[in-house]
Amino acid sequence: MSITGGDVVDLGTGLYAWLPPKRGWGLANCGLLVSPRGGLWIDTPYDPVLAGQFLVESEKRLPDGATVDRIVVTHANGDHFWGAGVLPDAEIIATREAREHIHYDPTPQQQHALVTQSDPATPLGAYLGRHFGVFDWSATEPVQPTTYFTGELELTLGAYAVEITALPPAHTGGDLIVHLPAQRAVFSGDVIFSSSPEQPGDHPVHWAGPLGNVIAACERVLATGAEVIVPGHGPVLDRAGVHEHIGYLSYVRERAHALHAAGVPPLEAARRVIAEGRYPALGLPERLVVTVGTEYRHLDGGTDMPGVLQVMSQVAAVAHEAEPAMTGGGAE
Template structure:
């Protein structure tokens, strides 16, 4: 079933957030900032179809003669980056460290070939088809940022100040947050995956870590004084929602550390945490395979496996726990 653009939320004074209509892999939030002198995106959707839909919605909100000419990429995962190709002349801004994750992930065409060419009778093939089959990267070239920075970057867009801050490795190597001080709003990227009682989200998936760095990144978001937080995925949050998310991250970290100390292998540790059902409303619990695996690597110094092996483990656990088809906890 084709995926369509969800809600475009007006945050005031030319700032908008696009919130996809459902949860799941690849459905990331994006931002639009508009002034009479220009416009920018904060992240780009996953594939050209979604990005084209977001561009059409953005264009409706632009003054005459203004185009979207910048994209700030909160991190290099494709669901926040690959759709930037619909803006071929735009400046694409990312951290220098993001280059490392760009080379870790498959290219868009490699991922398209993997999804469409996998055997749907296997757990991995079924999982990829279920969660990524609606996206189309068959004609998507691997884009690269045009501007890299380290530390802090401050931009001015008309009357808006845009403060961009790079982070130590957390969700990926190369994360950043975007603070709009006049709007008291932060776009956090995937250091925050949001969930509320009315709008449950998914379990986060963290490729780099350690989780202490993810928690520190959330604390940096709170330290801005922002009242509205646009997470990488899920509904808008207030500071209390971020604090609740920190509690989730601390719980996963503490369980991973306890199981590691007890000599439990990483994959079995993820299975055990899933079975504990501490957060039953969250979807995609199999993503704990990635996050707990990342935490274990910081504890024991093991090497990062290839993304295909990681996803094979994710799919196997989803198959075992009955979440492969629904994306919901069993």
């Protein structure tokens, strides 16, 4: 079983967004910038099947003889990064800080083994199979950026400027945003997850934090003056949509701080925020386990992130507790 399809949205002036056909874990938005001199990708899909589909759509929009020879990776999570293998000769650009997150995540083949070999009778095995079993990394070799930078980096593609800004730790330790001034657009990566009445999204998940940094990153996106914002996941936004997302992040931050001050343990705090049901249209509420846990870690003065398997076990357990009462809007 695999996921096929995806919408290509023309944002004007040679810029396109590739939006996956559904929502859920691992289904990230990607960008294509086209000029007479070639193309540039902003992020890549999760596995070779989806990345191949994005490549086919990109080639339809490139001038004859032109290729995609650069990829800007907004952060090092695999769903934005691992598909780069379909362009083996492309330059891959990431922040220097992203190097550490690459080592935090499992490799593609390690993740494939974890998903396919976990016991489906357990909450973790069932969760991994349901949400990640549609992807195939069995033959996916790890990819590595070829160009690292700190601070800011400006590229040109033909007549178009591509302004890349590294961020303090937020969604991960190594996030960046891509501003395209001629198109008045920003690709935000996962510092922004979006939703709309027509296209409901999922709860964000933030690994590095703190949430104050995520909010500041959203404000940095707005400070570019861009009118079109392509989030890491969910529908394309306008500026009002970013302000709404900041409101969501501020709510989660306030609740986490209040529950921490009351001495509520982090996992129970996540359960309580989920039970409040403040954003019922969003799927995957169990991901609040990660985000609330991240905020608690900063409030406690901790620096080391827990292991991915430990965190995902807690996420799966909370999702399992809610079944069958919760339909899980982001389920595959």
